[in-house]
Amino acid sequence: MTIGTAIVLIATGAILKWAVTARVSGFDIQTAGTVLFVVGLVGLVLALIYTFWWDRRNDAYDDHVARRPPL
Numbered sequence: 001m002t003i004g005t006a007i008v009l010i011a012t013g014a015i016l017k018w019a020v021t022a023r024v025s026g027f028d029i030q031t032a033g034t035v036l037f038v039v040g041l042v043g044l045v046l047a048l049i050y051t052f053w054w055d056r057r058n059d060a061y062d063d064h065v066a067r068r069p070p071l
Contacts, residue, residue: 003051006044013037 014034023029 001047003044003045003047006040009036009040009043011040014039045056 013033013036016029017037018033020029020033
C-alpha cells in the first residue's frame, strides 16, 4: 500500500464515520468508516516505515561498487 492509498482510505473512513448520517438496514456505515480509517492509519504507518527505514538500510549495499580500470 502506498502513502497515497493510505491517505485516501483515511479520508474515506473519516467521511463515512463523521459526515454521513444516513441509516441503512443491515449495514452500519459508521462502523465501515471506522474500519477504513484504521486500515488507512496502519497502511500509512507501514508505508512510512518502508519509505524512510527500509530504503536507507538497502543504500548501504550500494556503496560497494567494483570498478575496473579503463582499457
